[in-house]
Amino acid sequence: MTITPEPTTTTATPLPAWFRHDRFGMFVHWGLYALPARHEWVMNEERIPTDQYEKYARYFEPDLYDPRAWARSAREAGAKYIVLTAKHHEGFCLWDSALTDYTSVHTPAGRDLVREFVNAVREEGLRVGFYYSLLDWHHPDFTIDGHHPRRDDSTEEIEALNAGRDMSRYREYLHGQVRELLTNYGQVDYLFFDFSYENDHHQPVWGAKGASDWGSEELMAMARELQPGIVINDRLDIPGDVVTPEQYQPDRPMEVNGREVAWEACQTINGSWGYFRDNSNNKSADLLVRMLVDGVSKNGNLLLNVGPTGRGNLDPVAVRTLSEIGDWMTLHSRSIYGAGASAFQAPADTRYTQRGNRLYLHLFAWPFEHIHLPGLAGKVEYAQMLNDASELTFREIAPDLQAFNTGMGGQPAGTLTLTLPVVRPNVAVPVIELFLTEE
Ligand code: GLC
Numbered sequence: 383m384t385i386t387p388e389p390t391t392t393t394a395t396p397l398p399a400w401f402r403h404d405r406f407g408m409f410v411h412w413g414l415y416a417l418p419a420r421h422e423w424v425m426n427e428e429r430i431p432t433d434q435y436e437k438y439a440r441y442f443e444p445d446l447y448d449p450r451a452w453a454r455s456a457r458e459a460g461a462k463y464i465v466l467t468a469k470h471h472e473g474f475c476l477w478d479s480a481l482t483d484y485t486s487v488h489t490p491a492g493r494d495l496v497r498e499f500v501n502a503v504r505e506e507g508l509r510v511g512f513y514y515s516l517l518d519w520h521h522p523d524f525t526i527d528g529h530h531p532r533r534d535d536s537t538e539e540i541e542a543l544n545a546g547r548d549m550s551r552y553r554e555y556l557h558g559q560v561r562e563l564l565t566n567y568g569q570v571d572y573l574f575f576d577f578s579y580e581n582d583h584h585q586p587v588w589g590a591k592g593a594s595d596w597g598s599e600e601l602m603a604m605a606r607e608l609q610p611g612i613v614i615n616d617r618l619d620i621p622g623d624v625v626t627p628e629q630y631q632p633d634r635p636m637e638v639n640g641r642e643v644a645w646e647a648c649q650t651i652n653g654s655w656g657y658f659r660d661n662s663n664n665k666s667a668d669l670l671v672r673m674l675v676d677g678v679s680k681n682g683n684l685l686l687n688v689g690p691t692g693r694g695n696l697d698p699v700a701v702r703t704l705s706e707i708g709d710w711m712t713l714h715s716r717s718i719y720g721a722g723a724s725a726f727q728a729p730a731d732t733r734y735t736q737r738g739n740r741l742y743l744h745l746f747a748w749p750f751e752h753i754h755l756p757g758l759a760g761k762v763e764y765a766q767m768l769n770d771a772s773e774l775t776f777r778e779i780a781p782d783l784q785a786f787n788t789g790m791g792g793q794p795a796g797t798l799t800l801t802l803p804v805v806r807p808n809v810a811v812p813v814i815e816l817f818l819t820e821e
Contacts, residue, residue, distance in 0.1 A: 395606070395623055397613065397623050397624065397644050398571075398611055398613060400462075400463075400509065400571070401572075401613050401623075401624065401644065401646075401683065402644060402681075402683075402722070403719060403720045404462035404463060404509070404683070404719065405462075405674070405677075405678050405683050405684070405718050405719060405721070406459075406460055406461050406462060406674060406683065406684050406686070406711075406718060407461050407462060407463040407464065407465060407509075407511070407572075407646070407683065407684070407685045407686070408452075408456040408459070408461040408463075408464045408465070408685070408686055408687070408688060408704075409464075409465050409513070409648055409655070409685045409686060409687035409688070410452065410464060410465065410466045410467065410687070410688055410689075410690065411467050411470065411513075411655035411656045411657075411687055411688075411689045412466065412467060412476065412656075412657075412689065412690045412694075413467060413469075413470045413472055413474050413476065413656065414435070414438040414439060414442055414472055414474045415438075415470065415472055415656040415657075416656060416657045416689065416690060416691055416692040417438045417441055417442065417692040418438065419656075419657050419658060419659040419660075419691070419692065420658060420659070420660075421654045421655075421656055421658050421661075422470055422471070422472075422654065422655045422656030422689075423471065423656075424656075425471070425472050425519055425531045426471070426519070426529060426530070426531050428531075429531050429532070429533075429534060430531055431531065431532065432519065432520050432531075435472065435519075435520075435531075436484075436520075438474075439474065439484065439488065439489045440489070440490075441490070441692075442486065442489040442490060442491055442692070443489070443490035443491060443692075444491055444495075444690075444692065444693055444694030445693060445694065446691075446693040446694045446695040447491070447495065447498075447690075447693075447694025447695075448502075448694065448695065449495075449498050449499040449501075449502035449503070450502040450505065450506070451695070451696070452464070452499075452502070452688075452690070452696060453502045453503045453505070453506035453508055454506055455688075455696060455700075455701060455704045455705070456506070456508060456704070457506045457507065457508055458704070458705065458708045459686075459704035459705070459707045459708040459711065460707065460708055460711030460712075460715055460718070461508065461686070462508060462509060462719075463508055463509035463510070463511055463571060463572060464503050464508055464509070464510065464511060465511030465512065465513050465572055465574050465685060466496065466499050466511070466512060466513065467513040467515070468496055468512045468513065468514055468563055469514055469515050469518070469559065470513070470515045470656075471515045471517040471518070471519055471529075471576075472519055472520060473515075473518040473519055473520025473521055473524075474486075474520065475559070476494075476495040476496050476499075477494050477495065477496035477497065477562070477563065477566075477567075478493075478494040478497070479559055479562055480562065481555055481558050481559055481562070482521075482555075484520055496512075496563070496567060497567065500567045500568060504568075509571040509572065510567070510568075510569070510570055510571055510572070511570070511571055511572030511573065511574060511613075512563050512570060512572070512573055512574065513574040513575075513576060514559070514560060514563065514573065514574070514575055514576070515576050516556065516575055516576065516577065516578065516591070516595075516596050516617075516618075517529060517576075517577070517591075518552065518555075518556075519531055521552055521555060522546075522547065523547045523548050523549060523551040523552035523555070524547065524549070524552045525544045525547045525549055525552075525589065526540045526543050526544055526547075526589065527587060527588060527589030527590060527591060528587025528588040528589055528590065529579065529587055533587075533588075549595055553595070553596065553597045556596060556597075556601070557597060557600065557601055557604065560573075560601060560604070560605065561604060561608065564604075564605055564608040564609050564612075565608060569609065569611075570609050570612055571611070571612065571613065572612065572613045572614075572615075573605055573609075573612055573613070573614045573615070574615050574617075574626070575596075575601075575614070575615060575617045575618050576617050577617045578591065578592045578593065578596070578598075578617055578618060578619035579591060579592070580592025580593070580595075580619060581619060592619040593618060593619040593620050596618060596619075598618035598619055598620045599620060601618065602614060602618060602620065615646075621638075623644065624643075624644045624645060624646050624683075625638065625643050625644070625645040625646075626645070626646055626647075626648060626685075627645060627646075627647045627648075628647070628648050628649075629648070629649060629650065629653070630647075631647065631673055631676055631677070632645065632647065632677075632680060632682060634680060635680045635681045635682070635723060636680075636682065642681065644681070644683075645681070645682045645683070646682060646683035646684070646685050647673070647677055647682055647683070647684055647685070648685040648687065649665075649670070649673060649684060649685070649686055649687065650665075650687045650689075651664055651665055651670070651686070651687065651688065651699065651700060651703055652664045652665070652699075654689065655687055655689060656689045657689035657690060657691050657692070657697065658689065662699075664699050664703070665703075666703075667702075667703050667706030667707050667710070667810060668810045668811070670684075670686060670703065670707055671707055671710050671810040671811050672744075672746055672810075672811055674686075674707075674718065675717075675718070675733050675735065675744045675811055676733055678718055678721055678722060678723075678735045679723055679724070679728070679733035679734055679735050679744070680723055681722045681723045686707075688700040688704070706810070707810075709809075709810075710809055710810040710811065713768065713769045713809060714768055714769065714809070714811070714813050716737070716740070716768075717735050717737070717740075717742035717744070717768060717813050717815070718735065719737075720737045721735040721736060721737040721740075721742065722735065722736060722737075723735075723736070724736035724741055726741065726755075726756075726757055726758065727756055727757060728743070729753060729754065729755065729756070731745070731746045731747035732744060732745050732746060732747075732753075733746070739817065739818040739819075739820065740815060740816070740817065740818070741758075741762075741815075741816040741818055742768065742813050742814070742815055742816070743755070743813065743814040743816060744811050744812075744813050745811065745812045745813070745814070746811065748802075748806035748812060749802065750804070751801060751802055751804060752790070752799055752800065752801060752802065753799070753800050753802060754793050754797050754798070754799050755797065755798045755799070755800065756794065756796060756797050757796050757797075758796075758797070758798035758816070759778045759795075759796045759797055759798045760778075760796075760798075760819070761798070761818055761819055762776060762798055762816050762817065762818060762819065763817050763818070763819045764816075764817040765800060765814060765815070765816050765817070766814070766815050767803075767807060767812065767813070767814060767815075768813040768814065768815045769807050769809050769812065769813065770807070772803075774800050774801060774802065774814060775800070775801050776798050776799060776800045776801065777798075777799055777801075778793070778797065778798060778799070779791070779792050779793045779797070779799055780792050781793065781794055781795050800814065
């Protein structure tokens, strides 16, 4: 039974087993940006000055906020952890921070929404993660740069604005807030910082910020001291425990300096992280299941995002999509949890995930009656459809056998040929479970 070696982290800290086992998490982008409902970067895209943007805090009244319902939808979809944006680039905080009044407590909501979130997530038996934005377009000491809503002001105006700003004071604030989140809410399993752009060669901007601006080494050390088992991502511009590709599917296991590393792709349902009323560019549940499977077949996790509305509830598309993913996970989750890449070469339009001596063949396209599996001859003792445990027969066809009428010709040596039902099972992705022989 060939097992591929476990990918490492890029830090000296071993990755907690749960992260590699659970494979599927839910991301929640929620903040004042849910009110304009035009993307979480609306303040940047529409160059809205801070004093004008602050109006949204007066109207933030999420009367339908029910984090238990969020957590239940996540659990029923098969997600095992949830990461909430405690503070996004707009600078608004969903918890009762002692370091600013720009929080949910000072809005019609009038309470600590993170507190209720962590309680609900734990009640549903899921793990807790926080997203924390390193950028802060509200903080008076965060200097204007190429990502800031005021980036197109005149040079004189920007110089005047930046003259009064002190990033060391902002750093103190940033560290203080992260300390609050990692001290006041019990065990935190995952910390998703976002983002450094000093070394962003894809989208370079002026005044770009990175590790020295955030005090990243101290920040990471503090987080580990406060939460020893925590997983920290790779966006502090110093090595993290997990690499976080975003809105694209890696085409192979991810590597850093030639070493395979743990990774997690964060994906949206419609391209926007924050609730975007008029955006209906929705991925189907089928596609999202294929993205989950594809990632696991390359030793990666999927962090699937939802953007609750300004009322605090999940929109119908998110609820339906999660539910449909849950329908598939109910029948197929053992091909995901605790599974990873296999050393066997998967045929075209399929993916392998492996968990010990169980090899899962995920069929992205349904072939007619037969599928040929290179290298598996003599290695499989039993095969079944995973959705209903119905047995599948298999055989080896001698390489030199000539095709004749209905008689199929031979397959390359070592190939195992499975016979499939003509009718494709009615699931997002049909999966065949192969029981490998003990070597
Ligand atoms: C990017 C987006 C940000 C989002 C994050 C999620 O950095 O700019 O809005 O929160 O990705 O990974």
